[in-house]
Amino acid sequence: MSFTPDISVSVCGVNFKNPVIAASGIYGFGEDYTDLYPLSELGGISCKGTTLNPKDGNIPPRIAETPSGILNSVGLQNPGVDRFIEHYIPMLEKQDTVVIANIAGASVEDYEQTARKLDSTSVDMIELNISCPNVKQGGATWGVTCAGAQSVTKAVRAATKKPVIVKLTPNVTDITEIARAVEAEGADAVSLINTLLGMRIDIRTRRPVLHNNVGGLSGPAVFPVAVRMVWQVSNAVKIPVIGMGGIASAEDAIEMMMAGASAVQIGTAIFGDPYVPVKVCEGMKKFCFENNIEKISDIVGTVKPW
Amino acid sequence: MSYYCGSYPIVEKKAIAADIYSYVIHCPEIAAEAKIGQFVQIKAEGYTLRRPVSICGTDKKNGTIRLVFEVRGKGTDTISRLNAGELMDIIAPLGNGFTVPAAKQGRIIVVGGGIGTPPLLDIAKLYGENCTAILGFRSFDRVILDKDYAAAGARVIVCTDDGSAGEKGNVSVPLANELAKGDVAAVYACGPIPMLKVIVEQTKKAGVFCEVSLEQRMGCGVGACVVCACTVIRDGKQQVLRVCKDGPVFNAEEVVL
Ligand SMILES: Cc1cc2nc3c(=O)[nH]c(=O)nc-3n(C[C@H](O)[C@H](O)[C@H](O)COP(=O)(O)OP(=O)(O)OC[C@H]3O[C@@H](n4cnc5c(N)ncnc54)[C@H](O)[C@@H]3O)c2cc1C
Ligand SMILES: Cc1cc2nc3c(=O)[nH]c(=O)nc-3n(C[C@H](O)[C@H](O)[C@H](O)COP(=O)(O)O)c2cc1C
Ligand code: FES
Numbered sequence: 001m002s003f004t005p006d007i008s009v010s011v012c013g014v015n016f017k018n019p020v021i022a023a024s025g026i027y028g029f030g031e032d033y034t035d036l037y038p039l040s041e042l043g044g045i046s047c048k049g050t051t052l053n054p055k056d057g058n059i060p061p062r063i064a065e066t067p068s069g070i071l072n073s074v075g076l077q078n079p080g081v082d083r084f085i086e087h088y089i090p091m092l093e094k095q096d097t098v099v100i101a102n103i104a105g106a107s108v109e110d111y112e113q114t115a116r117k118l119d120s121t122s123v124d125m126i127e128l129n130i131s132c133p134n135v136k137q138g139g140a141t142w143g144v145t146c147a148g149a150q151s152v153t154k155a156v157r158a159a160t161k162k163p164v165i166v167k168l169t170p171n172v173t174d175i176t177e178i179a180r181a182v183e184a185e186g187a188d189a190v191s192l193i194n195t196l197l198g199m200r201i202d203i204r205t206r207r208p209v210l211h212n213n214v215g216g217l218s219g220p221a222v223f224p225v226a227v228r229m230v231w232q233v234s235n236a237v238k239i240p241v242i243g244m245g246g247i248a249s250a251e252d253a254i255e256m257m258m259a260g261a262s263a264v265q266i267g268t269a270i271f272g273d274p275y276v277p278v279k280v281c282e283g284m285k286k287f288c289f290e291n292n293i294e295k296i297s298d299i300v301g302t303v304k305p306w
Numbered sequence: 307m308s309y310y311c312g313s314y315p316i317v318e319k320k321a322i323a324a325d326i327y328s329y330v331i332h333c334p335e336i337a338a339e340a341k342i343g344q345f346v347q348i349k350a351e352g353y354t355l356r357r358p359v360s361i362c363g364t365d366k367k368n369g370t371i372r373l374v375f376e377v378r379g380k381g382t383d384t385i386s387r388l389n390a391g392e393l394m395d396i397i398a399p400l401g402n403g404f405t406v407p408a409a410k411q412g413r414i415i416v417v418g419g420g421i422g423t424p425p426l427l428d429i430a431k432l433y434g435e436n437c438t439a440i441l442g443f444r445s446f447d448r449v450i451l452d453k454d455y456a457a458a459g460a461r462v463i464v465c466t467d468d469g470s471a472g473e474k475g476n477v478s479v480p481l482a483n484e485l486a487k488g489d490v491a492a493v494y495a496c497g498p499i500p501m502l503k504v505i506v507e508q509t510k511k512a513g514v515f516c517e518v519s520l521e522q523r524m525g526c527g528v529g530a531c532v533v534c535a536c537t538v539i540r541d542g543k544q545q546v547l548r549v550c551k552d553g554p555v556f557n558a559e560e561v562v563l
Contacts, residue, residue, distance in 0.1 A: 069354055
């Protein structure tokens with residue numbers, strides 16, 4: 001029997017030609033990678049985290065290598081939502097890929113206004129990064145309490161009709177609580193995981209490698225944590241889950257989908273090999289073919305727990 | 307201007323000083339596009355991040371580029387175990403490169419500190435005897451590429467911190483002497499930040515055009531992740547730019563070191 005496996009997926013009614021989305025912050029707005037392959041090879045792109053006003057980000061060094069991963073502390077450097085709308089969306093809407101705006105803010109009003117501005121654009125979905133500091137609450141991240149996560153979800157829900165994805169932080173005791181809380185406020189999907197807080201010190205200078213002292217861990221090192229959290233969250237909520245954290249191969253992506261992810265995002269692995277998204281799609285097709293799976297979406301959440 | 311990502315054959319490998327290696331890579335499409343001052347991102351097997359290394363020379367006829375790097379840590383150590391005949395996985399050419407006028411305008415000076423000497427070599431090749439190369443190193447056993455600069459026709463001034471080769475002291479003394487002659491059209495520099503700071507001051511004071519090539523820790527290397535930040539003052543406004551895409555070469559008048 002010969003057949004062509006279907007690796008397209010649908011998340012919140014949005015069709016992705018394949019389940020591979022470039023994760024926010026690694027791929028910028030996509031234009032820097034088009035020398036290698038067109039953005040249409042991707043199922044989607046989650047754009048660099050965008051804020052109401054432009055941000056300069058943190059003092060470098062902003063990156064440190066770790067065993068099987070990296071720490072980063074970019075500090076949300078971005079050109080601001082107006083420039084995103086004016087300059088990047090017109091380019092992105094021509095790329096034949098799903099465009100996800102990723103937004104962040106220091107106050108509920110920031111999120112709300114940023115989402116309102118994006119509501120009248122062609123972006124397909126809005127992803128809320130709730131791993132950034134809530135300035136009025138002394139800088140604690142929104143996503144570490146149900147109340148914080150709910151307040152931004154509620155405000156953005158009211159500001160846009162576009163599908164809203166809430167991106168969860170793993171730096172919590174029970175991620176399923178937060179997932180349920182944002183589902184109750186009308187989130188259409190959740191994505192996880194954002195980076196895990198970490199630190200490296202140069203033992204010669206006794207200085208942290210990152211100028212920000214601490215930063216977010218990502219890459220293969222976090223993959224098992226991400227699989228566990230995606231599995232827990234997909235069992236706790238009814239809305240779709242987008243899985244990410246350390247995916248570097250088709251096998252990883254398939255594992256993440258079996259844990260419960262309807263689609264996946266890939267970030268850090270692209271630094272080592274920019275072709276990873278394309279290779280993952282090829283590998284998924286091969287896996288489906290060899291295992292007689294007609295549609296990749298048939299594997300979502302099919303892990304058989306002991 | 308575009309870049310490529312792939313595995314290319316190593317046609318030559320040489321150890322040119324303790325822990326410093328010179329590689330020649332056959333990559334015709336990269337060599338065809340490469341400009342002086344651009345760099346490559348090299349994959350170190352087993353590591354998450356690639357290692358940025360400057361292009362030390364381009365042979366457009368033979369379709370090769372040359373890379374010279376020092377083993378600093380585990381990633382460069384891994385790369386340095388590659389041998390001729392094997393493949394090197396690189397993304398290149400990256401970054402902006404130096405502004406080198408095609409028509410020779412008087413005398414120019416290149417100032418390289420340590421492992422900052424490689425990216426300037428092709429400028430010396432272009433300018434020949436109209437180039438003075440001031441090369442600074444820690445000690446005699448760290449001296450590299452002085453013969454290559456001489457072979458390019460440049461006048462070479464070597465300085466070492468301990469005086470074990472060439473003049474004792476840092477590059478600022480010979481640079482001051484050269485600038486005092488009043489016939490210098492441009493200065494191009496690459497090396498540690500304290501050295502670049504002094505050079506920027508000296509050239510500003512002398513009113514001479516100067517470009518410096520910077521290093522910063524990188525993620526993507528292609529302009530997407532904004533990990534490699536560098537501050538410049540342009541049009542009276544402070545801006546945060548990317549060393550990998552807006553640089554690594556910056557104008558001395560603009561850059562905040
Ligand atoms: C544009 C550019 C051009 C360069 N050209 C050359 C060259 O021609 N020859 C040469 O010997 N060196 C060059 N360097 C420096 C070289 O990139 C570092 O020495 C190298 O990355 C160190 O890697 P490692 O694995 O040995 O060290 P580790 O300490 O194990 O590296 C850990 C991490 O820090 C990064 N890192 C460490 N030092 C530096 C640095 N100075 N600059 C940027 N990243 C750093 C590494 O890339 C890696 O991600 C250049 C750097 C830049 C940014
Ligand atoms: C350099 C860098 C920048 C990032 N910027 C953002 C961002 O702006 N917004 C966001 O939601 N996540 C950001 N992330 C988190 C990633 O999107 C992703 O959740 C995380 O890195 C885990 O996936 P990975 O291991 O595949 O990279 C960033 C990650 C890195 C490494
Ligand atoms: S390293 Fe990614 S933008 Fe420079």
